[in-house]
Amino acid sequence: MTLRLTNTLTRRCEPFEPLQPGKVSIYCCGVTVYDLCHLGHARSYIVWDVLRRYLLWSGYAVTFVQNFTDIDDKILRRAEEEGSSMEVVSERNIAAYQSDMAALHILPPDRMPRATRSLDAIRALIGELEAKGAAYSADGDVYFAVLRQAGYGRLSGRHLEEQQEGASGRTSEAEEARKRHPFDFALWKGAKPGEPSFPSPWGPGRPGWHIECSAMVREELGDTIDIHLGGADLIFPHHENEIAQSEAATGKPLARWWLHNGMVNVGGEKMSKSLGNFTTIRALLESGVRPMTLRLFVLQAHYRKPLDFTAEALAAAATGWKGLDAALGLGERHGAALGWSAPPAGAATPADAPEALGEELLRARERFAAAMDDDLNTSAALAVLFELARPLRALANRIERGEADEAAAGEAAVLEPRWRLLRQLAGVLGLEAEAAAATVDEAAIQRRIEERRAAKTARDFATADRIRAELAAEGIELIDRPGGVTEWVRS
Numbered sequence: 001m002t003l004r005l006t007n008t009l010t011r012r013c014e015p016f017e018p019l020q021p022g023k024v025s026i027y028c029c030g031v032t033v034y035d036l037c038h039l040g041h042a043r044s045y046i047v048w049d050v051l052r053r054y055l056l057w058s059g060y061a062v063t064f065v066q067n068f069t070d071i072d073d074k075i076l077r078r079a080e081e082e083g084s085s086m087e088v089v090s091e092r093n094i095a096a097y098q099s100d101m102a103a104l105h106i107l108p109p110d111r112m113p114r115a116t117r118s119l120d121a122i123r124a125l126i127g128e129l130e131a132k133g134a135a136y137s138a139d140g141d142v143y144f145a146v147l148r149q150a151g152y153g154r155l156s157g158r159h160l161e162e163q164q165e166g167a168s169g170r171t172s173e174a175e176e177a178r179k180r181h182p183f184d185f186a187l188w189k190g191a192k193p194g195e196p197s198f199p200s201p202w203g204p205g206r207p208g209w210h211i212e213c214s215a216m217v218r219e220e221l222g223d224t225i226d227i228h229l230g231g232a233d234l235i236f237p238h239h240e241n242e243i244a245q246s247e248a249a250t251g252k253p254l255a256r257w258w259l260h261n262g263m264v265n266v267g268g269e270k271m272s273k274s275l276g277n278f279t280t281i282r283a284l285l286e287s288g289v290r291p292m293t294l295r296l297f298v299l300q301a302h303y304r305k306p307l308d309f310t311a312e313a314l315a316a317a318a319t320g321w322k323g324l325d326a327a328l329g330l331g332e333r334h335g336a337a338l339g340w341s342a343p344p345a346g347a348a349t350p351a352d353a354p355e356a357l358g359e360e361l362l363r364a365r366e367r368f369a370a371a372m373d374d375d376l377n378t379s380a381a382l383a384v385l386f387e388l389a390r391p392l393r394a395l396a397n398r399i400e401r402g403e404a405d406e407a408a409a410g411e412a413a414v415l416e417p418r419w420r421l422l423r424q425l426a427g428v429l430g431l432e433a434e435a436a437a438a439t440v441d442e443a444a445i446q447r448r449i450e451e452r453r454a455a456k457t458a459r460d461f462a463t464a465d466r467i468r469a470e471l472a473a474e475g476i477e478l479i480d481r482p483g484g485v486t487e488w489v490r491s
Contacts, residue, residue, distance in 0.1 A: 001373040003058070005227075006304060008235060008258040009155055013375050016257065018226045024055050024062045025221045027255070029213060029230040029238070030112070032069040033093035034078045037100050038278035039294075039309060040231065040264045040271045046295055047261050047303040047376070048229045049106045049430055054372050057428045065220045066109040067213060068094055070116050071206050076195060084459070086196050090116075092461035099469035100281040103291050105430050113216045115207060121215040122207045123200050125249055126187045134248040138178040140190025140203040144210075146183045149244045155258060156236035185241055187211045210241035217254065218246065228255035232262055232304075233270070261303045271309065279309070286479050289314065292431055293321045299378040299429055320386070326396040327389035328426055329433035331419050334399050338412040340419075361421050364388055368425050378429060385429070388422040391415060435475055445476055449486050452478070 003016045018024045028048050031037060055062050070090040079089045101108070115122070126142055129135035134148045146152050146160065153159055160183055186208035191197035197204035207215075217225060223246075230239060239258065246254040263270040266277045285291060297317035301307045331340050357365060364384055371380035392415055426432065448467055455463040468478050471488070479487045 001370050003054075003373045004375055005257055005259060006375050007256075008260050009255075011157075014257075018060070019224065019256065022059070022061060024060045024227065025225040026052065026062060026064045026227045026229060027213075027217045027221060027225055028064065028066040028109070029228075029234055030067040030069065031093075031097055032072050032074055032209075033090045033097065034072065034074040035093060036096055036280040036282055038271060038280050039284065040278065042100075042104060042281050042294060043264050043298045043307060044229075044231050044261050045101060045106050046104060046298045046430070047378075048259075050299065050378060050428070051227075051229075051259070051376060052107060053428050053430060054376070063111075063221065064107075064109045065111045065113065065216070067216050068097075068112060068114045069209065069212060070094070070114045071212070072209060088459070088461070092465065095462045095465035095469075096282070099465050099472065100285075102469055103285055103472050104281070104294060105291060105432060107430075111220055113220055115212040115216070118212065118216050118219055119198055119207070121219040122211055123188075125215045125218065125245070126207075126211060127201065128249045129187065129245065132248065134245075135187055136180065137188075137202050140205060141178055141186055142188035142202050143179055143184040144187055144241070144245060144248075145180065146185070146244065147181055149248050152244050153240065155240050155243055158236060158240075185210060185237065187245070210238055211245055213238070214242050214245040214249075214254070217242075218250075223250040223252045223254075225255050227257045227259060229259050230261075232260040233272075235260055262301075262306045264307045264309050266309050285477065290318065290321060290434070292325065292434065293318045295430055296321045296324070296382070299382060302379060303376055323393050324385065324389050324426070324431065325433055326400075327392035327419070328423060328431070330392050330396045330399075331416075331423065332433055332435075334396070337399075338416070340412070340416050357417065357421065361388075361417060365421060365425070368428075372428070381425070381429065385422060385426055385431075388418055388425070392419055392422065445471065445488055449478065449488065453484070453486065 004013050005016050006013045026048075028045075031041060052062055052064050068090070071086070075086050075089050079086050082089065098108075126135060129144065130137065130142065133145070135142055135144050137143075188200060188202055188207055188211075189205050190202070191204040191206070196206070198206055217228070228239070228242075243254050265271065266279075269275060269277060271278050281294075284294065293314070294317075297314055298307065300317065300320075331338075335342070364387065368381050368384040371377040371384065374380070391411075395411060395415060423433075448471060452464045452467040455461070455467065471478060477489050479489065481487060
């Protein structure tokens, strides 16, 4: 079966074929780094991590690029509230993002460009658009002329008369007054008094949100890429405007596939910072939710459908993960006693000799692949994992109860190939057995906590977040309590 993906641009589920055989180029819209990431971000980056892992497992060479938006009105407002700077806010939240993604076992992107480091490419692209008559300057601002771009609105399915002015929430009344058409959008924003700015042919200022991604896509991956990713809330105006800018400049399609994940809902409303109903990834993990529980919770629903966040659903995922973890951890925790060889290194690689599997396991592997080929049906793929896990979990439970005997040893020899396949397929979904508890140096941990506290006092949040991430990688989670007290627990 061939991988089929739902393309927002065509509104069809289509067989995936990359531009270059065996190679896939992917751009994923990253976060605007003015705050901690919430569960909605976790959903997006978990499902796109699974897409990437599945492509790798299927034998593709994947180049995965994801940006940081580190120039934005939201960042400036946060810096003003704190009495700090755009750089301080950005660096702190970039470090926090990287720590959160590592905790969720999300593969780091191959490249992570930042808007502040792509200014030459941004200015060059704006200049091209202006030279082609697709953009115009007005009092230090530069706007994209929407009426000059045929087909504007085809991604979102909206006509111009249906568009909402300022839909991104990043425009002011003064900016609207300078436009030739109400739906033109800013490519470059002239500097306001007291704001940080960068030089340009149009005067000091900073780039608009949409042009940043268009420039970074082209700079990192070229004029046309295979897949562009993001949440459904980015379809309009962000991705619509990306298409307009890029294709006006190059005359080529920006991306062949546009994939969008559904939103996380709380009480029937989209989880978002603007609504104040969000739960940060960090708060969830510090409350005791296991990272793999969170992955399992996200992957139980199809990526394009809404995901309802409830305590009951999270508890059900925790129960499911407990059983799956027992099966996945059987080899790591008891493999030597069972006579099993060391586990294979790396799960997100092409499958090893599937023809060597027995008929039952080969069918299981084929069902897993068929589910993933069906527009990343992770729910059906998980069903295969739980089926494979059942006898492994039963054996693990017997060993934990001290009931292993000669019969269990014979059973273990038969189950080893099953465990290896389970481990490989679970790795495609980014699910990995939790490490067994190990002896820790409590004094060393306390010293690191004190170093982190000193860094936070000095407002060196990048160092504080790096220390947290390093301890998390060692299986130590920090929990900040009221009054400046920090406790730690083993993962």
